[in-house]
Amino acid sequence: MEAELLNLAEINREFRAIAAVKSWQEYHNPKNLAVAVAVEAGELLAEFQWLTPSESVNMDNEKREKVGDEIADILMYLTELSRRLDINLADAVASKIEKNKRRFMQLK
Template sequence: MTEENSPPDLPALQRRLAEFAAARSWQPYHTPKNLVSALSVEAAELVEVFQWLTPEQSERVMDDPDSAHRVTDEVADVLAYLLQLCDVLGIDPRAALAAKIERNELRFPVGGNGD
């Protein structure tokens, strides 16, 4: 993938989401509570795709174009609401994830009980 065709970075996506909401005067509705609720609903819709699949079927979910499209759309919805929540709360999602990974590496060292 060339640089001009590469996906936008997270801050660019957050700006685009904010511009989309602003153009529709949706900012009053984008409170942390509402965004968390919407995030939860979208996550549940993602769960719904997998709900009655066997583990083996779930591993092949992207092989079917219809289910692949549903999964991709729901992942996008979850990410959109998560990025909007981070924007509203002033959280850098990349820094938050990096810090969480570091804490988990300390909490669950290689060779510990979880290996």
């Protein structure tokens, strides 16, 4: 499947708009956002618990939607965490890919 471009700034604006309506901004500090990422990652993992490798690849539409929801939650919390910490996600990902290439592909 070809990855579509995501507008992370727009995703974050929408996330913050919902938080503003619900008055959740005070809870969106870096510590709480990092915890939320971990909690959502646990919820993602729970969707795969007890599935065989084949079942994890061949999910029905309902299960795929649940997995998509958890992935989206993680992404939304990560966009806000990076914004709060003034970390450019594109730069962080590019840097990490280069580090992985050097580490795992013995590139100098």
